[in-house]
Amino acid sequence: MNDPDWSLYRTFLAVCRTGSLSAAARDLGLTQPTVGRHVDELERLLRRTLFTRSPQGLMPTDAAVEIRPYAESLATTAAALLRQVSGGLERVEGIVRITASDVIGIEVLPPILAQLQAAHPGLVVELSLSDLVEDLLHREADVAVRMTRPVQDALVIRAVGEIELGLHAHPDYLTRAGTPETFADLARHRMIGFDRQTAFVRMATAEMRRLNPGFSTVEQIGWHYRTDNNLAQLAAIRAGAGIGFCQTRLAERQPRLQRVLPDLRYPLPTWVAMHEDLKSSPRCRATFDALVEGLQDYIGGGTGGR
Amino acid sequence: MNDPDWSLYRTFLAVCRTGSLSAAARDLGLTQPTVGRHVDELERLLRRTLFTRSPQGLMPTDAAVEIRPYAESLATTAAALLRQVSGGLERVEGIVRITASDVIGIEVLPPILAQLQAAHPGLVVELSLSDLVEDLLHREADVAVRMTRPVQDALVIRAVGEIELGLHAHPDYLTRAGTPETFADLARHRMIGFDRQTAFVRMATAEMRRLNPGFSTVEQIGWHYRTDNNLAQLAAIRAGAGIGFCQTRLAERQPRLQRVLPDLRYPLPTWVAMHEDLKSSPRCRATFDALVEGLQDYIGGGTGGR
DNA sequence: TCGGGGTCATTCATTTTTGAATGATTGCTC
DNA sequence: GAGCAATCATTCAAAAATGAATGACCCCGA
Incomplete structure (x- = not known):
């Protein structure tokens, strides 16, 4: 059995997300017949029906629901790879994705991030505001501001006070x-x-x-x-x-x-966290440090330390 | 900037692993010119040189080293997806990947797994024996036997005794x-x-x-x-x-x-662990249960419980 | 009941990707 | 130093993937 081409997963995911071949094609910059053929081929290779073609759109089958999380994981990893490569290896530039609660993101972070960007004009910030914690291990975000102590290994965490x-x-x-x-x-x-x-x-x-x-x-x-x-x-x-x-x-x-x-x-109690591997990435490191410092300032000479 | 096709990452990874275009081509079932073109295109899209073409083979650049872990992550996820789809949704069949220490895997697990497979002839077992803990969150393995308490969230863990x-x-x-x-x-x-x-x-x-x-x-x-x-x-x-x-x-x-x-x-102290999402997967669930029971037997009426 | 906007399937010409063959270069062995 | 077995680069024809166009179908609202 031949492995499916990884791009088929991307097409599959787009179809899952949009619910139609045409919409997926628009998202991907392809055409509807191509997307349809991708789905066909993936179904053939996996020996599974992924969508039931009903006239009122495509319904994902159980098999599709089952593998969708894997495709999502592929997508976040690919996105993280692109973010990683968006920055140079020496300079603070490229894209950094930050996740935080909405209040923090709207009321507290803007001045901190503005100052950071003023110092590093090449830095692009993505702010993902939600109380759902995005998974740093899966690189859904590069840096996180959390109100609960992150428990996962392989994370650099820093308490910034209460x-x-x-x-x-x-x-x-x-x-x-x-x-x-x-x-x-x-x-x-x-x-x-x-x-x-x-x-x-x-x-x-x-x-x-x-x-x-x-x-x-x-x-x-x-x-x-x-x-x-x-x-x-x-x-x-x-x-x-x-x-x-x-x-x-x-x-x-x-x-x-x-x-x-x-x-x-x-x-x-508040923490800033990021994946260990990103320590060596200047843009993530600088963002992490700026968040720690900015939040400690905000809290008002917080306790700091690890 | 256009996103690179995900299959380019797979080719990139194969080149990283093998160290040569030809070898990568053999692994992937492609030809050397194709692999070379893939690398060229990825370099063009990422605006990074990934390999320095020296006569004595390809040397990965810093950029290549930097993104390789992401490509590895893509590969493990894709592999996990295939394992997932290898089994049906009702019956215990397909591929299950187990990680354990070598002693456990060689001296303890064989009879347990043999009995499991006798009950479920459609079940294929992959045994990954190493003291390096494979990451269950990243689905490097489906089920793990561990001597340290797994700390990560989103895992189903069961203490089987000491x-x-x-x-x-x-x-x-x-x-x-x-x-x-x-x-x-x-x-x-x-x-x-x-x-x-x-x-x-x-x-x-x-x-x-x-x-x-x-x-x-x-x-x-x-x-x-x-x-x-x-x-x-x-x-x-x-x-x-x-x-x-x-x-x-x-x-x-x-x-x-x-x-x-x-x-x-x-x-x-010994635990069996797997990712929460796999609870609904018959093959993983059955394997998990068989390992818990088998190890408790082995330990000799262990304490059990969570 | 009749369009209009949306869907997906099919066809065919075009573009792109691929592979086989070849040549150039290197490292190793004898 | 010649011969062998690798490597990667290049060329060109074949194969594969793609897109535009078209047709069929469904839902919705007039």
């Missing part, structure tokens, strides 16, 4: 609704919080209770403005919708945002 | 040199042990000292027959070269191998 979360509100809201003085007061306020009870939220709630014994839990307080999107929470606070959590350093930067119950604190 | 190591010798040796009665006696014996001071050996030495306070360390005993190959150690013990460590259950099976200082024990 980002502190605290309750904040807009002065407009506080003049209207009053300023809470005790944890118990919060029960009478409009609280901004999470929508779903994700694993992170449950963990955070438990930790919050541990750190701040007087703080009532979700059940007792009740949340009036719920969203899982951290940026939306921040926007709600800014708009005077109520009291919610945001990063204290972030709030300090905002023109008019006031801290509420300053004793309540929730530290978010 | 394999006990003990000192053993051939009766011929013992009649010739006497049977040691105390740890101190070992100093007067021919000891079989490791060659280099690897991280594992250092750790094992420390652990050994902790578990068996009276046991002298390497420095005090002195090793007279040194090899890092565990099979070679076992062979030396069998040949009556002296006293060395081997698995007690293994020694029991040998026709004539006698335990020495039975109080001395060194338990080797």
